[in-house]
Amino acid sequence: MELKLDLIGFGTVGIGFIKILNRKKDVLKNNHELEIKVVSISDKIKGTLVVEEGIDLMKLEEIINNGGKLSDYGKNYYKFSDKNAINVINETSSDIMVEMTFTNIKTAEPATTHIKEAFLNGKHIVTSNKGPIALFYKELKSIAAKNNLYMGIEGTVLSGTPVFNLVEETLPPNSIKKIRGILNGTTNFILTKMEQDGMSYGDALKKAQELGYAEADPTADVEGFDALAKVTILSNVILGGNLKPDDIPVEGITKITIDDIEKAKKEGYRYKLIGETAIVNGNIRASVKPEKLPLSDPLSGVSGATNALSFETDLMGKITISGAGAGQIETGFSILIDIIRISRKIRGSK
C-alpha cells in the first residue's frame, strides 16, 4: 500500500521522522507492505517543498546533515508567502496530513486550522501537536468520524511511548477509571538531580537547559503547563471528558526546595510532578501537582527524563508503562506508528 503525506511544520520532529523513514524504508516495505511518500513539506520559516511523485528523502536528509536548507532541494521549492501550508493541503493528492508545528496551548493555532483543512480535503491526520487535541479534541474527533477519517495522536503524550495505541489495541474491553503519571521529562530530570546530586533547583534547571531538556524560558515545563496539556488530553481522549486546561488545577515544581526533597528522602519518600485524571462519582477530577510518593510506588522509581503512566483498569488492575517522553527520533516514531496503524485501518475497512 502506498501512502502519500503532507508534512506541515519541519522542525526537530519532522527531521527525525524523515531520518526514520530513510532508515526503515525496507522494513516498512517488507514487513508492513507500506510505501510512504512525502509529497510536501511546509514550514512557516523554512518554506515549502512540493513534489507530487514524492520528495527524494535520502537527498533531503543529506542536505540537512550537511547544514543545508529546504531551499537547497531545487526547483520544487517555494517561499512560504508564495505557497503556504493551507495552499499545500488543498493542492496535493496526499492521503495523510502530518501536523508537527509548534504547540500553542492558548489558541491551538495554526494547527487546528491545518487539521480542519485536511479533513475538508478528505485527508487523515497524524499530529504530535498538543494544542488542537487539548483544546478541540471532541470537535475534531466528531468531524473525523463523520468523514470516515482517522486521527493519530500518539505523539501528543509521552512522544512515541505507547499510550493511546496501548489503550486502543491492547486493553479493551477494560474500563479505565484513573490515569496518573510523570508526564514531563524536564521537571522529572530536575527533581532527580536535586535528590540524587543534592543540586539546588536553579543549578538543576541550568543543567537541564545545558542538556537541551529545558527551553531558555522553562515556564511551560516547570510551572506544570506542559503536563497540564497532557492531562487534559488524557481526560478527554481516554476518559471521555470535555475539559479545558483552565478547568484543571495546576502547580509546578518551582516552590520545591532542596530541604523539602532531603526531608522527604529521609522519610522514605520522593517528590514527583504527578499528572492525574480520574472518574470520581461520574465526574472527571484532574490535577497537576508535586506529590511525595513512597518508594514502593512504581512511579517513584522513574528517574531522569523518563516519563511514565499508570492506568487503573477494572479487569487488569494497574498497568504502568514507562519510556521516553520526548526526543527527535522518539517523537518521529510516534508519527510513524500512527501512519502504520492508519494503513492497517484503511486495509481493514476495505
Add this chain to the structure above:
Amino acid sequence: MELKLDLIGFGTVGIGFIKILNRKKDVLKNNHELEIKVVSISDKIKGTLVVEEGIDLMKLEEIINNGGKLSDYGKNYYKFSDKNAINVINETSSDIMVEMTFTNIKTAEPATTHIKEAFLNGKHIVTSNKGPIALFYKELKSIAAKNNLYMGIEGTVLSGTPVFNLVEETLPPNSIKKIRGILNGTTNFILTKMEQDGMSYGDALKKAQELGYAEADPTADVEGFDALAKVTILSNVILGGNLKPDDIPVEGITKITIDDIEKAKKEGYRYKLIGETAIVNGNIRASVKPEKLPLSDPLSGVSGATNALSFETDLMGKITISGAGAGQIETGFSILIDIIRISRKIRGSK
C-alpha cells in the same frame, strides 16, 4: 460479527473468562460489534458440554457460583470419555479454539495436539498455555500462516498485561534487541517479603502459599522454570530465535539468604529474579537468574506479585511495562483481548 468458541480446559482461567464475557457482553456488542458464543467446553476432569447455538453463560456462571458442576447444565453434558476435546474440536462449527489446559513444559501435551487439531479444522487458536509456545512455536506459527489462521498467545507471558500485542501493535518498526524483566510473581513476592519484612525464605514461601501465589509444590516457580518457559517464548516469538528451554541456563532463588538480601540493601541494591534474552553478535543469549539491581533500575521498583518487562529498542530506547502476571480475571482477559484482535484481523482481511 459473531465468533464461536470451543473452550478446552475449564479451570481457573476458563471460569474467569466466562465471568468476563458475562460482565462485558454489552460493551463487546456496542463498542466492538462482537458477539461471542461459546459452543463447547471440554475438560478432562469436569467433562464436556456442547451447545451449537451457544451455551447460556449466565446460567453456567450461576451454576458455578453456587458450587455446581458442568454436568448440572443439563442434557448437553457428556462424560469426557464419551466426548473428549479432540471429538469436540472436530465436531463443532467454532471459529476459534481456546486452549486453557494446564501447562506441561516437558511434553506440551495435550495442548499441542489440541492446537494442531484446531488448525486441521480451519480454526484460529488462542492460548494461555506456555507449553506449546515454549516448545513448538516455530512449527505451529508456520502451520497457522500456511492456513491463514491466527494464533493469540498474549496470556502465555505476564497474563493479560500487554506483551505480544504491545510489540505487534504499538512498537513497529522498532527493532527489539533485548528484553529483560520480572516474569514470575511468586518469586518476586518472596524476595519482596524477605527484603521489606525481614522474613526468611521459608517463611516468605509459606506466606506466598497461604495467599495462593505459590503452589504446594513450588519448584516450577522458585527454581526459575516458569520464568524459563517465558524467556524461551520471548526469545522465539519476539527475537525470532529457535531455542528450547534446555538451551537456556536457569538459576532460581532458593539459594538467596536473608543475609544476602540485607547486605545488598545496605549497598543500595535489591535482588530480583531476572529473565533476559538478547541478540548478541547475531546470536540469542538468554538466561534466568537472580540479579542485584541498583535502585535506579526501573525493574527494582517492581514489588510484590507484580511482573514487568523492559524492551530495548532502536528508535524508542527502553520501554518498560508492568502489571499483573497472573490471576483468574487477568489471564481471562488475555484470552479476550486476543479474540478481539483476531476479530479485527478477520475483518481486515476481508
